[in-house]
Amino acid sequence: MRDFSSDHRWLSINTATIRKQRGVEQPLLDILESCAREGIRAVSPWRDQVAAAGLAATARTVRAHGLELSGYCRGGMFTATDGGGLEAAHEDNRRAVDEACELASRCLVLVVGSLPGALQGKAAHKNLSLARQQVFDGIGKLLDYARAQGMPLAIEPLHPMYAADRACVNTLEQALDICDALDPERSGALGVAVDMYHVWWDPKLKAQIERAGKTRLLAFHVCDWLTPTNDLLNDRGMMGDGVIDIPQARGWMESQGFDGFCEVEIFSNTWWQRSGDETLQACIERHRTCV
Amino acid sequence: MRDFSSDHRWLSINTATIRKQRGVEQPLLDILESCAREGIRAVSPWRDQVAAAGLAATARTVRAHGLELSGYCRGGMFTATDGGGLEAAHEDNRRAVDEACELASRCLVLVVGSLPGALQGKAAHKNLSLARQQVFDGIGKLLDYARAQGMPLAIEPLHPMYAADRACVNTLEQALDICDALDPERSGALGVAVDMYHVWWDPKLKAQIERAGKTRLLAFHVCDWLTPTNDLLNDRGMMGDGVIDIPQARGWMESQGFDGFCEVEIFSNTWWQRSGDETLQACIERHRTCV
Numbered sequence: 216m217r218d219f220s221s222d223h224r225w226l227s228i229n230t231a232t233i234r235k236q237r238g239v240e241q242p243l244l245d246i247l248e249s250c251a252r253e254g255i256r257a258v259s260p261w262r263d264q265v266a267a268a269g270l271a272a273t274a275r276t277v278r279a280h281g282l283e284l285s286g287y288c289r290g291g292m293f294t295a296t297d298g299g300g301l302e303a304a305h306e307d308n309r310r311a312v313d314e315a316c317e318l319a320s321r322c323l324v325l326v327v328g329s330l331p332g333a334l335q336g337k338a339a340h341k342n343l344s345l346a347r348q349q350v351f352d353g354i355g356k357l358l359d360y361a362r363a364q365g366m367p368l369a370i371e372p373l374h375p376m377y378a379a380d381r382a383c384v385n386t387l388e389q390a391l392d393i394c395d396a397l398d399p400e401r402s403g404a405l406g407v408a409v410d411m412y413h414v415w416w417d418p419k420l421k422a423q424i425e426r427a428g429k430t431r432l433l434a435f436h437v438c439d440w441l442t443p444t445n446d447l448l449n450d451r452g453m454m455g456d457g458v459i460d461i462p463q464a465r466g467w468m469e470s471q472g473f474d475g476f477c478e479v480e481i482f483s484n485t486w487w488q489r490s491g492d493e494t495l496q497a498c499i500e501r502h503r504t505c506v
Numbered sequence: 507m508r509d510f511s512s513d514h515r516w517l518s519i520n521t522a523t524i525r526k527q528r529g530v531e532q533p534l535l536d537i538l539e540s541c542a543r544e545g546i547r548a549v550s551p552w553r554d555q556v557a558a559a560g561l562a563a564t565a566r567t568v569r570a571h572g573l574e575l576s577g578y579c580r581g582g583m584f585t586a587t588d589g590g591g592l593e594a595a596h597e598d599n600r601r602a603v604d605e606a607c608e609l610a611s612r613c614l615v616l617v618v619g620s621l622p623g624a625l626q627g628k629a630a631h632k633n634l635s636l637a638r639q640q641v642f643d644g645i646g647k648l649l650d651y652a653r654a655q656g657m658p659l660a661i662e663p664l665h666p667m668y669a670a671d672r673a674c675v676n677t678l679e680q681a682l683d684i685c686d687a688l689d690p691e692r693s694g695a696l697g698v699a700v701d702m703y704h705v706w707w708d709p710k711l712k713a714q715i716e717r718a719g720k721t722r723l724l725a726f727h728v729c730d731w732l733t734p735t736n737d738l739l740n741d742r743g744m745m746g747d748g749v750i751d752i753p754q755a756r757g758w759m760e761s762q763g764f765d766g767f768c769e770v771e772i773f774s775n776t777w778w779q780r781s782g783d784e785t786l787q788a789c790i791e792r793h794r795t796c797v
Contacts (some may be wrong), residue, residue: 329747333733341751347709378707379733379749382771389709416669418680419639430734442670447735458621458670460632 217470218464219477219503222266226502229436230264230482231389233491236481241491243268251280253495254499257476259286262311265318267366269501274317284320284368285303285476286408286434287311291382293330293353296339296348301349305356312361317412321475322369323361324408325354326382333380346383354405355397363403370394371408371431374416376447387423394431395496401430409468410436410480412451415459429472437461437506438481449482453497455505507753509762510768510794513773517793518548518576520541520727520771521555524782532782534559535567542571544786548767550577551757556609565608575611576674576767577660577699577725578602581675582618585637585646591622592640596647603652606640612766613660614726615699615743616645616675624671637674646688646695653695660724661685662699665707678705678714685722692721700759701771703742706750712758720763729750731795744788746796756797768797775777 223310243264290311295301313325327350329339373382378400390407398405439457479498534555556564581602588591607616618641621629661681664673681698689696729746770789
């Protein structure tokens with residue numbers, strides 16, 4: 216297992232972690248600048264941030280700072296109530312693949328979606344099986360395109376508390392079943408993003424990480440689960456402040472040969488109240504001691 | 507599948523549903539009286555409510571109204587930081603079995619516990635495997651006692667968002683693995699409580715209900731998952747107000763021969779703001795139309 220105690224060369228910052236400081240949306244190029252200044256070598260930006268900064272400008276800034284993308288957030292949201300909606304989702308995902316290529320990301324992270332309309336507060340139906348079928352079909356179709364572009368797709372199982380509105384893929388086992396069905400040859404074109412916040416509770420976590428193996432372990436995201444958790448979305452903890460045994464899971468990942476970045480992704484009303492620099496410093500410190 | 511549309515003979519009320527009306531704790535005997543008045547034939551009370559009302563008085567009132575207990579809430583919380591704590595948990599669980607017997611409950615529901623101290627905000631450790639082992643051992647030990655008393659134990663898998671503080675058994679599959687290990691002969695002494703709020707998201711739900719079969723399906727709890735959900739504990743929805751396809755799951759249960767009560771268990775800051783009678787009326791109405 217890699218020694219993280221003396222440097223932060225394997226730290227990546229998901230840019231959502233420092234995007235809303237004190238209620239003010241931080242420009243992506245400033246965030247990239249801050250990360251580079253702290254000696255951080257990788258980031259994972261969000262599509263809306265990239266759109267606001269401009270794709271070309273973002274790509275230039277990433278290259279100028281010698282940054283890498285541990286992943287690109289995010290494709291997915293494959294479900295819809297009709298064929299037109301499914302096609303629109305597919306087209307949007309093709310663009311996400313193109314952007315990920317332009318930014319030379321290691322993978323495109325997929326948050327797959329679930330019941331149409333649920334995220335807006337009113338689900339169009341309750342048929343989770345249908346949503347899961349649409350997701351399966353959507354990933355299959357996108358895989359053809361992404362494979363041709365050389366962009367790996369990383370299915371991110373989301374915590375079951377997001378099963379209605381954000382993702383109907385909720386366990387690593389379920390994600391790997393999809394991988395096995397769509398990419399039985401383990402080509403590297405399809406795999407998973409293991410986000411500890413979503414999967415830490417799973418009694419089958421170790422077994423499924425072993426099942427995934429190096430070719431399917433495309434990304435590793437860390438933060439912590441707080442007790443109590445006061446908000447379903449924006450109360451993630453800094454590593455070390457909660458109950459997740461992150462080093463144990465990183466050990467399982469690395470036993471399979473995972474040698475990529477550990478991406479810190481913290482949505483937190485608490486941390487967003489602090490300065491971006493303070494939060495980055497905490498990420499660096501906790502990466503050394505708690506990851 | 508049973509027809510629920512014209513009566514509510516299979517409705518049970520978990521007494522937490524109407525215990526905190528407008529911030530005032532409602533006496534259990536009053537709740538039982540209200541249920542009986544509405545023609546409700548079964549309830550599931552909580553141990554602290556029974557303790558406050560007195561066990562003998564509760565048993566008398568239950569009998570006087572011709573009520574049945576679809577389950578008794580609850581045993582469990584098996585984990586501890588030392589042997590003394592484990593023994594104290596065992597003793598407390600023996601008393602819960604005795605009380606369930608006195609009340610002639612159909613089963614004792616087990617919320618198994620997880621990381622010691624987490625529910626109080628400070629977990630003593632992060633070793634989920636250890637907690638799971640303690641739970642396994644604790645259920646095994648209690649089973650000997652409960653079997654002798656003739657009281658079935660129903661393991662309730664809790665939603666993964668409670669994995670740190672309330673229960674480290676988080677899927678039906680995991681609960682059934684415990685059942686298979688401790689009661690391979692399927693004696694009826696050990697089974698599961700299927701609470702839709704906790705398991706609705708599970709891609710293996712149907713398969714695991716089939717695996718459980720009639721002898722292991724000891725209880726069925728219903729409410730709904732709201733989008734958005736604003737509180738991890740007390741924002742459960744009334745059946746029909748959320749995204750859970752309850753009739754589909756009831757069909758799966760009944761295909762296995764389940765013929766027990768459908769217990770409504772709603773922790774809701776919203777419903778607790780209304781009168782108990784209004785909430786009971788809603789339960790009856792939705793039981794006919796949405797369960």
